Amino acid sequence: MKNLKSKKLIGYYGFPRRSTLRSARERFGRDLEFVDLDVALGAPDSRVIQTTTCRITANIVDNAIELSRNIVAIVADVGEGKCDRGRYAAFLLREAGFNVIESRFPPEEFEDRSLVYSTSEGSLAERVDRIMGTVIHPSSSVDQTRACSPTHGFWGVPPHDFRILDIFPPTTHIYGWTRCVEAGNPGDLEMECYVDKNVPTVFFTQSFCAKQDLAHHLAEKHDGLFVDCHRNVNNSILSKVEAFIKLS
Numbered sequence: 001m002k003n004l005k006s007k008k009l010i011g012y013y014g015f016p017r018r019s020t021l022r023s024a025r026e027r028f029g030r031d032l033e034f035v036d037l038d039v040a041l042g043a044p045d046s047r048v049i050q051t052t053t054c055r056i057t058a059n060i061v062d063n064a065i066e067l068s069r070n071i072v073a074i075v076a077d078v079g080e081g082k083c084d085r086g087r088y089a090a091f092l093l094r095e096a097g098f099n100v101i102e103s104r105f106p107p108e109e110f111e112d113r114s115l116v117y118s119t120s121e122g123s124l125a126e127r128v129d130r131i132m133g134t135v136i137h138p139s140s141s142v143d144q145t146r147a148c149s150p151t152h153g154f155w156g157v158p159p160h161d162f163r164i165l166d167i168f169p170p171t172t173h174i175y176g177w178t179r180c181v182e183a184g185n186p187g188d189l190e191m192e193c194y195v196d197k198n199v200p201t202v203f204f205t206q207s208f209c210a211k212q213d214l215a216h217h218l219a220e221k222h223d224g225l226f227v228d229c230h231r232n233v234n235n236s237i238l239s240k241v242e243a244f245i246k247l248s
């Protein structure tokens with residue numbers, strides 16, 4: 001957070017259309033840095049968002065308020081690629097005085113890109129991070145990766161607290177919204193619901209997230225583990241996931 005306070009920034013969240021991100025850069029400055037407001041950047045509680053809102057929406061608003069002197073515009077994913085909370089956050093941020101550019105990624109622009117990080121071997125946290133980097137840099141060079149068969153699955157959005165990802169073995173495949181991001185298909189419900197058969201999968205959501213309904217349904221259907229978590233993960237959540245991974 002500290003190193004961001006010396007720069008002019010364009011904030012964004014979710015997966016905005018590539019063309020909207022491009023035109024924001026052309027309009028506000030090609031050399032401005034994009035900052036993903038979804039992630040935990042260490043902003044203090046702005047008290048704009050009630051406590052029973054998902055932690056990711058709270059991150060978006062808290063980060064924006066904390067960086068308000070630096071942010072020249074926010075490109076907000078308010079379409080089906082995100083969720084209604086993204087749409088409402090855009091409204092609240094506009095009310096708070098931000099220059100908000102709304103984006104809805106239409107299915108005609110789905111990219112069906114190859115899944116590299118979702119299906120390769122390696123640190124789950126690093127692969128999720130790489131996938132989220134493709135929102136701004138879709139053609140960034142792919143590090144050496146090795147495709148593997150999945151021994152386990154992680155389904156969901158990138159968590160607020162990445163420590164939960166460290167428990168998973170390197171042969172974990174990525175499903176759900178994060179996989180849709182790598183494919184360039186945000187809002188593709190069919191892809192979001194896809195998991196490989198007979199792969200023990202953890203269906204993760206932040207607490208108070210609309211995707212809990214999906215995660216719960218899919219966990220029942222595929223005999224997986226449904227886990228939700230509000231702020232930082234605690235030992236009981238970590239132990240539950242660890243036990244599921246070990247015993248399956």
Ligand code: SF4
Pocket residue numbers: 054055056057082083084085086157206208209210211
């Ligand atoms: S955690 Fe769920 S409700 Fe919150 S912003 Fe992400 S998709 Fe939306």
